[in-house]
C-alpha cells in the first residue's frame with residue numbers, strides 16, 4: 099500500500115468495501131481509463147478459514163476484527179430487550195459473515211418500489227441484474243433425491259456472475275420433512291423462485307462455491323486475485339472515512355473527495371474527480387452523511403457539524419425484518435447442529451472439511467417457506483385479512499404503508515418467511531454479540547423454526563451519537579411500533595404450532611414431550627403468541643431503507659439514479675437505498691441494486 103499515491107486524484111472514491119461497494123469498484127474499474135479507490139474500515143480477511151468455511155461463521159461474531167457488533171436501543175414492544183446486529187467489518191462487508199442463504203425477491207415487492215415514485219426500478223428492470231451477479235449451479239443428484247427440487251428451472255439463465263450459487267449436498271430428513279409438512283398445509287412451491295413468484299416451502303440455494311465448499315462473497319467474487327491486479331483499482335483497508343468533502347462555492351455542494359483516518363490515526367484528504375459513492379451499509383452510510391453535514395439540522399447542530407444540506411430524512415425510514423425464533427428439542431435420531439458443542443465432534447468435522455471440503459461445515463442446510471397471512475387455523479381468508487387491515491387503517495397513512503397493505507392483501511405475495519434453522523437459538527435480554535444467539539447454551543439438542551414478517555409497517559432510525567466516526571451511531575429499529583406488525587407476527591407464530599404438531603412429518607422428528615424455547619410457552623391463542631414475540635423476536639440482520647430512494651417529500655434521501663438530493667457527484671449504493679424491504683433474505687437484492695447502480699454511473703459518465 100505504501101506505493102499508492104493518494105495525492106493524485108482518483109476518478110471514483112467508493113466508501114466501504116462491503117457487499118455493494120466491491121460490486122461498484124469492480125464494474126467501474128473494468129474501464130482501464132478510470133482510477134477507482136475503495137476505502138474500507140476493516141482488513142482483507144479473504145484467506146481466513148473462519149470467513150471461508152460456511153460452518154464456522156459463529157466464530158466471527160462479536161470479534162472486533164470482523165464485526166461492528168451493533169446493539170439497538172431498548173425495544174419497548176420486546177420487554178425492553180436490546181437486539182444485537184452483526185455487521186461485517188472487513189473486505190466484503192456483511193457478505194463475509196452472513197448465513198449464505200440465497201433467495202430472490204418477489205415481483206410484486208419490487209414493482210412496489212417503482213410504484214412509490216421510482217421509475218425504472220420495477221421487477222422486470224431489476225431482473226437482468228438478479229441474473230448478472232451470480233453463477234447458478236445445477237443441483238447435485240443427492241439434493242434432488244431428498245428434496246425434489248422439481249420447481250428448479252434449469253432453463254432459466256444460469257448466469258456467469260462472480261457469486262457462486264448452489265444447492266447443498268448435505269440436506270437431511272429435517273429439510274425433507276419441512277417441505278412435506280408445508281405441502282400438507284397447501285404451501286408447496288411449484289415455480290422457480292428466481293422468477294419472482296414463490297409461495298410455499300422450498301429448498302433455497304446458498305452462496306457457496308460447490309467446488310471449493312467455501313463462502314462465495316463480495317471479496318472472493320468481485321475482488322478476486324485477478325481483479326486485484328488491475329492497476330487502476332486501489333483498495334485501502336483498515337482505513338476509516340471520516341467524512342465527505344464538498345466544494346460549497348456553487349449553487350449546490352459538489353462532493354470532491356473524502357477525509358480518511360488511517361490506522362495510525364493520521365487524517366488525510368483524497369480527491370475524487372468524478373464521484374464519491376457511499377457504500378458503508380444501512381447503519382453507516384447515514385452516519386457518514388450526517389458527519390459530512392447532510393441530515394436533520396437539529397441533529398447536526400447538536401454535534402456542532404456545519405449544515406451542508408438539510409434533509410431530515412437521513413437515517414429515518416429504517417426497516418428490518420423482525421424474526422421470532424422458537425426452538426424445539428429433537429428426537430434422539432434427528433440431526434441437530436447443536437452436536438457441534440462437543441469439541442471432539444467439531445474437531446472431527448474440521449478435519450473432514452480440511453482434507454476434502456466434505457461434511458456439514460461446507461454446507462448450508464437452512465430451509466425456507468413463504469406464506470400469505472396464516473394463523474393457527476391455516477391460511478387466513480381474504481375477508482378476515484381485509485378486516486384486520488381495516489381495523490388498523492388509521493395507522494396506514496404513508497404511501498409506504500399503503501403499498502405494504504396491498505402486498506399483504508395480495509394472494510400471490512408472501513406475508514411471512516418461515517425458516518428451518520439447524521440449531522437452538524438463545525435470546526438473552528442483553529446479548530454481547532450475535533454468537534450468544536446461536537452458540538448452544540442449553541444441554542439438549544434442538545432445531546429452530548423462525549417466523550419472519552416480510553413487510554414490516556414499523557420504521558426505525560439510525561443517527562450519529564457523536565461527531566467522531568469511531569462512535570457507533572444509535573440504532574433504534576422501533577420494532578412493532580406500528581401495532582399491526584405485532585398482530586401479524588403473532589399470527590405467524592400461531593401457525594408454527596401446525597408445523598410442529600406431532601401428526602406432521604416435521605413434528606415427528608421432534609422429541610415427543612420434549613422441551614421448547616421459550617420454555618413451556620405454546621401459542622394456543624393470540625395473546626400467548628404475542629408473549630412469544632416479546633420474548634423471542636430479534637433481527638434477521640436485514641437493515642435497510644435509511645437513505646431511501648424515494649421522492650424527497652415522501653422521505654427520500656436519493657433519487658432514482660441514487661444521487662443524494664441537494665448535492666452533486668455523490669451517490670449512495672447499498673441496502674440503505676431500498677424503499678421497501680424485499681421479501682426474504684436480501685443479499686441478492688444488494689448485489690442486483692449495486693450492479694444496476696454501476697450501469698447508471700457508467701451511463702452518467704458518458705453523458706458528461
Ligand SMILES: Cc1cc2nc3c(=O)[nH]c(=O)nc-3n(C[C@H](O)[C@H](O)[C@H](O)COP(=O)(O)OP(=O)(O)OC[C@H]3O[C@@H](n4cnc5c(N)ncnc54)[C@H](O)[C@@H]3O)c2cc1C
Nearest residue numbers: 114116117118139191192196197198199339379673683685
Ligand atoms: C449475521 C448476518 C446474517 C445474514 N444472513 C444473510 C443470508 O443468509 N442471506 C442473505 O441474503 N442476506 C443475509 N444477510 C444480509 C446481507 O448480508 C446484508 O444485507 C448485505 O451484505 C449488506 O450489504 P451492504 O453493501 O449494504 O453493507 P455491508 O456489506 O455491510 O458493507 C458496508 C461496508 O462499509 C464498511 N464501512 C462502514 N463504515 C465505514 C467507514 N466509516 N469507512 C470505511 N468503511 C466503512 C464496513 O466495514 C463494510 O465493509 C445477513 C446479514 C448479517 C449481518
